[in-house]
Amino acid sequence: MPGAHNVADPTHSWIPHMPLLVVGSVALDCVETPTARRDDVLGGSCVFFSYAASFFSPVKMLGTVGEDWPQEHTRFLAARGIDTSGIEVIPGGKTFRWRGRYLPNMNDRETLEVHLNVFGEFKPKLNGSHKEAKFVFLGNSSPTTQLSVLDQVPAAQLTVADTMDLWINIQRDELGELLRRIDGLVLNDSEAKLLAEDENLVRAGHAVRKMGPKFVVIKKGEHGAMFFSEHEMYVMPAYPTPQVLDPTGAGDSFAGGMMGHLASLGRFDPQSLKEALAYGVITASFTVEDFSLDRLASIDRGDLDRRIADYKQMLSF
Ligand code: AMP
DSSP states (O other): OTTTTSSOOTTOTTSOOOOEEEEOOOEEEEEEOSSOEEEEEEEOHHHHHHHHHTTTSOEEEEEEEETTSOHHHHHHHHTTTOEEEEEEEETTOOOEEEEEEEOTTSSOEEEEEEEOGGGGGOOOOOOHHHHTOSEEEEOSSOHHHHHHHHHTOTTOSEEEEEOOHHHHHHOHHHHHHHHHHOSEEEEEHHHHHHHHTOSOHHHHHHHHHHTSOSEEEEEOGGGOEEEEESSOEEEEOOOOOSOOSOOTTHHHHHHHHHHHHHHHHTOOOHHHHHHHHHHHHHHHHHHTTSSTTTTGGGOOHHHHHHHHHHHHHHHOO
8 A cells, every 4th residue: 555654653563663762953954055045944963864764663853942943843743653742942042053055066065054052052851751762863963962862761772873073073082982882873974084083984984983883884975875893894875866956864864764774673683784774875865856854755665665676676786
């Protein structure tokens, strides 16, 4: 039945579905590309992650917004079955805002403006249901914030974090502590090189893994992703989509597809992790085909599964 898997359904008894929690930015983005521009569209690491993961598993969001936050965005997310009870509205506050511009290659971008607003003061307080999460994704936020969430989920079985150059530059010690406590780290290629202080991505991936996490995933934009664990290293190409309108949120959608798949299986053995990377690649390949969440909102689980099958076929020889 088309759309039967559109919203992750916790009552599907054939899938374990471990509770999945994500913390990160909830944003209003302004995006400029060489051919188009959108102002004040729904964005943020927590938002892209949650929407992507919701194709695979129930997900709970933890974030903060200001009074300017359009409630229709919360309704849009809740309509996908996402638990939005962890989105705190700060009276008198302003929502996090990011403005970015893509270069003509549509892979590199510059950040033109960042207004942390209420996100700068974000001190996540988990309720009882959040604390039950067994799979946790610490989306892009300060290592201090990420550590405070880790302290509140002692029963978590799989903890994975994202980070960025800002935190590598200004909170390296706190990031070092985080790396010693998490299971997995997802970051992009330039960040891995910066963190490892090595321009060779293979050496950088191994070096970052030796800083603590059991596995590291390096995102390489249009070139896909690389996986590193003690016993394995492999690459996954990006799905070659001819339509790239707005790459914003590709990294977070990748992480959402990856973690959503793992949470739906309830395990994270090497084979499941490899499949999860493929689900991440495919989910992100839809995100880039339109602005904000527009493309993801237009597909169902069947579309994802068909592209996964196509991708699998492409990679077999
Ligand atoms: P991605 O393209 O996957 O790297 O994610 C883009 C999203 O990250 C946008 O929707 C932004 O709102 C959000 N973002 C940009 N800068 C930051 C930051 N410093 N902290 C948290 N989220 C951010």
